[in-house]
Amino acid sequence: MNTDILRTVSVSPRPADRAPPAVILAAGAGMRLREGNGGRPKPLTELLGLSLLERSILSCRAAGVDECYVVVGYAQERIVHLIGELEARHGISITVVRNPNWETGNGSSALAAVSHLTGPFLLLMCDHVFDPAILRLLMAATDGSDCCLLAVDRHTDSVLDLADATKVRLDGRSITAIGKELAPFDGVDTGLFLCSQALLDALEKASGSDKRSLTRAIRHLIQERKIRAVDVGRRFWVDVDTPESLSHARRVLLANLAKPSEDGFVARWLNRRVSLRLSSYLASTRLSPGAITLASFLIALSGAFLFAVGSYLWTLLAGLLVQFASIVDGCDGEIARLKFQTSRFGAWADTMLDRYADVAVVAGISLGHWQTHPTAFTLLGAILALTGFILASYTKKEYALRYGSEPPSGRLARLSKRDVRLFVLFAGALLNRPFEAMILVGAVSHLAVGMHFLTASRRDRRLGKA
Amino acid sequence: MNTDILRTVSVSPRPADRAPPAVILAAGAGMRLREGNGGRPKPLTELLGLSLLERSILSCRAAGVDECYVVVGYAQERIVHLIGELEARHGISITVVRNPNWETGNGSSALAAVSHLTGPFLLLMCDHVFDPAILRLLMAATDGSDCCLLAVDRHTDSVLDLADATKVRLDGRSITAIGKELAPFDGVDTGLFLCSQALLDALEKASGSDKRSLTRAIRHLIQERKIRAVDVGRRFWVDVDTPESLSHARRVLLANLAKPSEDGFVARWLNRRVSLRLSSYLASTRLSPGAITLASFLIALSGAFLFAVGSYLWTLLAGLLVQFASIVDGCDGEIARLKFQTSRFGAWADTMLDRYADVAVVAGISLGHWQTHPTAFTLLGAILALTGFILASYTKKEYALRYGSEPPSGRLARLSKRDVRLFVLFAGALLNRPFEAMILVGAVSHLAVGMHFLTASRRDRRLGKA
Numbered sequence: 001m002n003t004d005i006l007r008t009v010s011v012s013p014r015p016a017d018r019a020p021p022a023v024i025l026a027a028g029a030g031m032r033l034r035e036g037n038g039g040r041p042k043p044l045t046e047l048l049g050l051s052l053l054e055r056s057i058l059s060c061r062a063a064g065v066d067e068c069y070v071v072v073g074y075a076q077e078r079i080v081h082l083i084g085e086l087e088a089r090h091g092i093s094i095t096v097v098r099n100p101n102w103e104t105g106n107g108s109s110a111l112a113a114v115s116h117l118t119g120p121f122l123l124l125m126c127d128h129v130f131d132p133a134i135l136r137l138l139m140a141a142t143d144g145s146d147c148c149l150l151a152v153d154r155h156t157d158s159v160l161d162l163a164d165a166t167k168v169r170l171d172g173r174s175i176t177a178i179g180k181e182l183a184p185f186d187g188v189d190t191g192l193f194l195c196s197q198a199l200l201d202a203l204e205k206a207s208g209s210d211k212r213s214l215t216r217a218i219r220h221l222i223q224e225r226k227i228r229a230v231d232v233g234r235r236f237w238v239d240v241d242t243p244e245s246l247s248h249a250r251r252v253l254l255a256n257l258a259k260p261s262e263d264g265f266v267a268r269w270l271n272r273r274v275s276l277r278l279s280s281y282l283a284s285t286r287l288s289p290g291a292i293t294l295a296s297f298l299i300a301l302s303g304a305f306l307f308a309v310g311s312y313l314w315t316l317l318a319g320l321l322v323q324f325a326s327i328v329d330g331c332d333g334e335i336a337r338l339k340f341q342t343s344r345f346g347a348w349a350d351t352m353l354d355r356y357a358d359v360a361v362v363a364g365i366s367l368g369h370w371q372t373h374p375t376a377f378t379l380l381g382a383i384l385a386l387t388g389f390i391l392a393s394y395t396k397k398e399y400a401l402r403y404g405s406e407p408p409s410g411r412l413a414r415l416s417k418r419d420v421r422l423f424v425l426f427a428g429a430l431l432n433r434p435f436e437a438m439i440l441v442g443a444v445s446h447l448a449v450g451m452h453f454l455t456a457s458r459r460d461r462r463l464g465k466a
Numbered sequence: 467m468n469t470d471i472l473r474t475v476s477v478s479p480r481p482a483d484r485a486p487p488a489v490i491l492a493a494g495a496g497m498r499l500r501e502g503n504g505g506r507p508k509p510l511t512e513l514l515g516l517s518l519l520e521r522s523i524l525s526c527r528a529a530g531v532d533e534c535y536v537v538v539g540y541a542q543e544r545i546v547h548l549i550g551e552l553e554a555r556h557g558i559s560i561t562v563v564r565n566p567n568w569e570t571g572n573g574s575s576a577l578a579a580v581s582h583l584t585g586p587f588l589l590l591m592c593d594h595v596f597d598p599a600i601l602r603l604l605m606a607a608t609d610g611s612d613c614c615l616l617a618v619d620r621h622t623d624s625v626l627d628l629a630d631a632t633k634v635r636l637d638g639r640s641i642t643a644i645g646k647e648l649a650p651f652d653g654v655d656t657g658l659f660l661c662s663q664a665l666l667d668a669l670e671k672a673s674g675s676d677k678r679s680l681t682r683a684i685r686h687l688i689q690e691r692k693i694r695a696v697d698v699g700r701r702f703w704v705d706v707d708t709p710e711s712l713s714h715a716r717r718v719l720l721a722n723l724a725k726p727s728e729d730g731f732v733a734r735w736l737n738r739r740v741s742l743r744l745s746s747y748l749a750s751t752r753l754s755p756g757a758i759t760l761a762s763f764l765i766a767l768s769g770a771f772l773f774a775v776g777s778y779l780w781t782l783l784a785g786l787l788v789q790f791a792s793i794v795d796g797c798d799g800e801i802a803r804l805k806f807q808t809s810r811f812g813a814w815a816d817t818m819l820d821r822y823a824d825v826a827v828v829a830g831i832s833l834g835h836w837q838t839h840p841t842a843f844t845l846l847g848a849i850l851a852l853t854g855f856i857l858a859s860y861t862k863k864e865y866a867l868r869y870g871s872e873p874p875s876g877r878l879a880r881l882s883k884r885d886v887r888l889f890v891l892f893a894g895a896l897l898n899r900p901f902e903a904m905i906l907v908g909a910v911s912h913l914a915v916g917m918h919f920l921t922a923s924r925r926d927r928r929l930g931k932a
Binding site for chain 2: 343355362403
């Protein structure tokens with residue numbers, strides 16, 4: 001861990017494509033939150049498996065920022081201890097900046113960090129939970145001038161405690177006024193900045209009173225026309241000040257875990273509703289996404305085994321297990337995205353175990369059907385379904401490899417997705433007709449393969465003529 | 467078709483990344499070749515399904531060149547007629563340049579074309595068969611100066627009629643002498659140039675005698691130090707002057723169709739030897755690569771059907787058909803590469819039909835086994851083999867998608883390739899044990915899947931530590 005010794009940043013100039021460093025303010029007392037928090041300092045407040053400070057730091061890393069300065073004041077020893085743990089756990093380097101004057105306001109904390117930096121930097125509050133994409137928006141909006149950028153949310157209807165929020169008035173992209181009591185206003189200050197050294201001057205000039213607040217410094221920047229707004233669109237952010245806003249942040253984070261573009265009908269209307277609840281519980285455990293992937297696989301395997309037994313009760317239980325495996329299959333990705341643990345290999349392991357789980361389920365259902373129908377049709381049915389299941393996925397990979405994009409998602413393609421497939425098997429088990437259900441989804445999968453194929457053929461013919 | 471009216475190339479300047487135009491000399495009489503050629507003009511000489519002129523033009527297009535000038539002289543009406551056909555067939559635009567002085571030598575033909583051009587251009591002879599990669603080498607070697615580039619082959623042992631070849635002497639990349647009688651020499655003139663306007667001056671100066679030859683112009687360029695050599699390495703090229711060199715070109719083209727990096731053991735030692743012979747015959751027919759893909763699929767399907775019948779004689783025939791399908795499966799790609807008919811969709815159709823052919827063969831073998839072993843083990847064996855076959859290929863796609871490169875090719879991976887798989891099924895059919903052979907390759911395929919998976923896991927762990 002680096003301590004608060006001035007680092008000679010200017011010795012090795014930053015390459016142009018490297019993200020600027022981030023300054024995270026974690027010095028305040030956060031009294032309003034402490035009631036529902038067991039007296040813990042605010043940066044250490046737990047939210048879905050991560051402390052607020054850890055989430056801030058990992059959000060920065062997710063946006064490509066690899067250099068963090070954390071300003072501490074209140075309860076600094078406990079926070080510095082946590083930072084040491086975070087450095088070891090994530091293999092990142094964090095510079096601690098101690099602000100002895102933290103009680104005079106967040107402006108003094110920003111000032112304490114600014115003196116360590118020479119170029120532009122991101123500025124954020126550790127009690128703000130946000131979509132890392134907002135940091136990327138700020139970085140993309142820089143024009144090399146010494147203008148500061150403030151991420152502004154214009155969808156003020158979705159702000160939890162609008163009365164307590166800092167509002168801004170806008171003229172195009174220019175900010176013309178800021179304050180909590182501002183009326184009328186055009187948007188809300190999200191607390192995420194990309195700052196130039198102009199902020200340093202503004203902070204120093206804003207020392208008229210004992211209290212140094214960031215808002216006061218921003219007023220100076222507005223006067224000098226050195227601050228612009230960057231619209232965050234519908235990207236989420238929550239200012240966590242109270243137990244209510246902590247619950248709100250929890251809901252917002254969970255709601256942003258679904259993948260509307262990838263989820264099939266069943267995932268959207270059933271699986272996500274259950275898996276998100278499950279994930280919100282699992283997040284606070286030490287279970288890794290990989291362990292959850294494996295658990296989903298083993299649940300599907302148990303279902304496959306029970307399908308092979310053949311009697312209705314076991315079939316019913318098998319169907320339930322397979323549908324449950326399908327739900328749990330959503331949790332690994334949710335936990336990984338929630339706790340910044342996504343990995344290329346994890347995604348691959350998930351895909352491969354899904355395929356093998358499908359193979360086991362087809363084998364189980366076919367063996368169960370065999371008990372009463374030991375004919376060649378059972379064999380052919382198993383082959384039809386199995387190849388449909390695997391080739392539906394295979395075709396999409398092949399399309400992506402050859403065309404560099406996902407195949408267009410028609411109704412047939414969405415019907416051949418795994419969530420739908422396993423749900424139909426579950427429904428088939430309820431009706432004691434799992435084999436017939438398997439043949440049905442197998443056939444639909446083959447149709448989806450044919451459709452992807454036709455799409456590609458048409459696409460190439462169109463390109464050929466163009 | 468454009469005629470020989472001067473085109474105003476300079477009106478729209480060429481973008482920097484666009485390939486230069488190509489000038490193809492097709493004006494000579496080619497008397498030495500006509501004996502074995504039914505008196506056809508040389509550019510119309512047939513070689514593996516394409517005339518020499520068509521192959522030159524398509525080689526240029528394969529190298530990214532989309533603007534061609536063809537200089538005609540001898541038998542020009544027949545050649546102009548062919549060019550009209552080529553423009554319609556391939557949807558490309560070719561400018562015909564008529565050279566009334568073609569009998570005074572290839573220098574006069576080059577001069578006739580040069581007056582149509584303002585910037586650098588590729589210069590080639592229509593009777594040279596070559597790897598299009600050589601043109602890309604020439605284009606990559608330009609440095610923006612007005613120096614000409616000559617592609618030179620330093621592996622003179624592989625030149626067919628070395629006595630008749632034009633030799634060059636080199637000093638590093640500089641050409642210091644050129645001529646048929648040169649001794650000692652360092653390489654051979656391949657007849658492929660990237661020329662600047664310096665060639666125009668050299669051609670005009672080289673008009674001392676009635677004969678204008680390119681070699682004489684190159685001597686001028688050498689004197690003025692305006693020509694450099696580009697080493698073609700092991701890339702193929704053949705100067706087609708005689709019936710012997712035409713046969714040689716045929717052998718060289720066929721030998722360059724194999725894919726050493728992709729072919730499995732059986733493809734390399736058996737299938738390619740047969741499929742190349744078959745392709746050399748099929749090339750002169752009108753069969754498209756797609757039709758051959760379909761033929762291979764139908765042959766495999768017939769094999770699958772016969773496997774299902776079950777008696778030894780049918781099984782033997784089925785094994786032969788499946789191995790024959792595996793051989794024909796090489797021909798579609800060979801014909802496509804030979805006749806410049808490769809397409810993204812064609813490659814995809816090949817892959818998908820291969821998968822479905824495998825499914826059919828597994829179904830056929832399993833049904834055949836069923837006649838004597840109607841047990842659940844037959845069902846499980848079919849599932850094991852089928853998933854192994856498909857997932858071995860699936861895993862490679864998934865790896866390529868996630869890591870942007872093919873997975874490393876170990877022995878296990880090569881044993882799970884389709885050529886090996888189908889050969890083992892053929893061998894199993896010979897021994898009247900197709901089901902057991904299928905279980906064997908199915909198991910090997912699953913091992914290969916596991917190995918790819920471990921490789922990826924290790925790779926990610928290594929990267930994570932780096």
